[in-house]
Amino acid sequence: NAGVTQTPKFRILKIGQSMTLQCAQDMNHNYMYWYRQDPGMGLKLIYYSVGAGITDKGEVPNGYNVSRSTTEDFPLRLELAAPSQTSVYFCASSLDRSNQPQHFGDGTRLSIL
Amino acid sequence: EDQVTQSPEALRLQEGESSSLNCSYTVSGLRGLFWYRQDPGKGPEFLFTLYSAGEEKEKERLKATLTKKESFLHITAPKPEDSATYLCAAYTDKLIFGTGTRLQVFP
Numbered sequence: 059n060a061g062v063t064q065t066p067k068f069r070i071l072k073i074g075q076s077m078t079l080q081c082a083q084d085m086n087h088n089y090m091y092w093y094r095q096d097p098g099m100g101l102k103l104i105y106y107s108v109g110a111g112i113t114d115k116g117e118v119p120n121g122y123n124v125s126r127s128t129t130e131d132f133p134l135r136l137e138l139a140a141p142s143q144t145s146v147y148f149c150a151s152s153l154d155r156s157n158q159p160q161h162f163g164d165g166t167r168l169s170i171l
Numbered sequence: 172e173d174q175v176t177q178s179p180e181a182l183r184l185q186e187g188e189s190s191s192l193n194c195s196y197t198v199s200g201l202r203g204l205f206w207y208r209q210d211p212g213k214g215p216e217f218l219f220t221l222y223s224a225g226e227e228k229e230k231e232r233l234k235a236t237l238t239k240k241e242s243f244l245h246i247t248a249p250k251p252e253d254s255a256t257y258l259c260a261a262y263t264d265k266l267i268f269g270t271g272t273r274l275q276v277f278p
Contacts, residue, residue, distance in 0.1 A: 159205060
């Protein structure tokens with residue numbers, strides 16, 4: 059099993075460009091999450107999904123959009139990239155949204171210049 | 172406001188020098204306390220979940236403990252391969268992460 063796979067690993071965008079960060083999991087987990095990690099800050103939840111077709115906002119959703127058409131995939135969309143969105147983005151999944159551990163991908167490092 | 176604080180921010184140890192990392196939390200309705208290890212350029216890797224005060228869990232040189240206000244990650248006789256950032260997170264209805272302790276173990 060690959061676990062949680064994120065692509066791309068690195069990306070540089072210009073201000074105003076758009077892009078989609080891909081996330082796929084092969085553990086048949088219902089719950090998926092997007093976090094951002096900034097230096098000196100804890101991981102912050104952007105969006106999460108409890109299953110195909112169902113998504114909800116986390117702590118810092120502004121400037122992002124998500125969709126969940128399948129159990130396996132949970133892409134994160136940046137529509138108008140801003141310098142404040144320079145960060146490392148992590149996707150995670152868990153069996154359910156109780157106290158089960160979340161399993162993380164290796165991240166996408168995004169710079170917006 | 173729910174909060175998780177980790178200390179120290181950074182810790183340098185000699186190989187074999189045991190120590191502890193602290194995670195203090197102020198949250199409403201703790202349902203679990205998680206410890207993760209994060210290597211440079213990688214995502215967090217799950218280590219332990221603790222559910223109630225007094226609980227302890229061990230894995231190789233690591234032992235995690237939980238009280239009503241804090242959790243400790245004890246590292247016994249660390250090796251250079253234990254060098255990483257250790258994250259704790261409190262679960263209420265969401266995961267609230269601390270900022271981590273960056274551990275460096277020198278031979």
